[in-house]
Amino acid sequence: MEEGFRLWANPSSPHAEGRRARAALEDARERIKGMLGWEGELIFTSGASEALWIALNRAKVERRIVSAVEHDAVFRAAPDAEVVAIGDGGLPDIAAMLDAIETGPPAIVAMQTVNSETGGVVINLPGRSNAVGEALARTGSLLLADCSQSAGKLPLPWADMAVVSAHKFGGPIGIGALLIRDFAMLAPIGGHERGYRQGTENMPGALGMAAALEAGGPESWATTPDQRTDLQLRFGQSGDWKPHGAHIDYITALTHPTMSAQALLIRLDAMGFAVSAGSACSSGTLKKSRVLDAFGVPDDVAARTIRVSLGWSTTPEDLERFAEAWAALC
DSSP states (O other): OHHHHHHOSOTTOOSHHHHHHHHHHHHHHHHHHHHHTOOSEEEEESSHHHHHHHHHHHBSSSEEEEETTOOHHHHHHOTTOEEEOBOGGGSBOHHHHHHHHHSSSOEEEEEESBOTTTOBBOOOOSSSOSHHHHHHHHHTOEEEEEOTTTTTTSOOOSOSEEEEEGGGGTOOTTOEEEEESOGGGBOOOSSBGGGTBOSOOOHHHHHHHHHHHHTOSGGGSSSOHHHHHHHHHHHHHTTOBOOOSSBOSSEEEEEOSSOOHHHHHHHHHHTTOOOBSSOGGGTTOOSOOHHHHHTTOOHHHHTTEEEEEOOTTOOHHHHHHHHHHHHHHO
């Protein structure tokens, strides 16, 4: 990013400084696509929320369909979307999803790869060779994968569009991207990024985003997969961990037997731990988590549930300290 600030000029300007900035921006674009294994196009955005808005509001389709456990940013971008309930195993109800896709004109279907509150895996579509993929192809519909919680950690799923956010994999805040297989899927809006996004590009942020991906995924973290899984198993043995279907090892939903989530946040903060109740974007509110409600978590359980997230800088000592702190509170 320091290099980007030294080079900075408007990448859309035709003068020499602008051309150097454009070259740096395009280099970052190709590096990010390469690290993510994406062979289509990439539109830089201010983060995942803007990328979701562009996809859901500019896609050349007539309808929008979302799963019931999507991030609030999805519902803000598509308040009139058709909502598909969650079925068994923490996954969208496949029969309901197929019915929604096939009943009506082409749609864009938004589903997240990993839920930000529970760590549950919601979609894992390696290709079109499944019922949902076949229905999308048959109806001319599009799949939008919200990969905010998985990009840089897990391979991208098959999708027509995917959303990524740099700060979720150790990059700077204020930069993200909408990955799209073909620009023809979107109606242009004018401005920058080939005319699909308004606002001057954040070239220093794009360079930081590329550098974060190149620094490595979870294999470069201070903890190992075995250590992170062991922590979850320790909670599972005491009945505190409540997974919903398939689960990743860096986000965990923990339920206390008696203490409210708000009290847990205060107590754990005083002990040196930063955790959340609900999604981090809405954890300042006292209302019940919409996501936990959609997963069928009873009100009294949801009121005692917190979200614990691990990152690249979390150490084995941090895991042990947290396990001891949680045991002390229980």
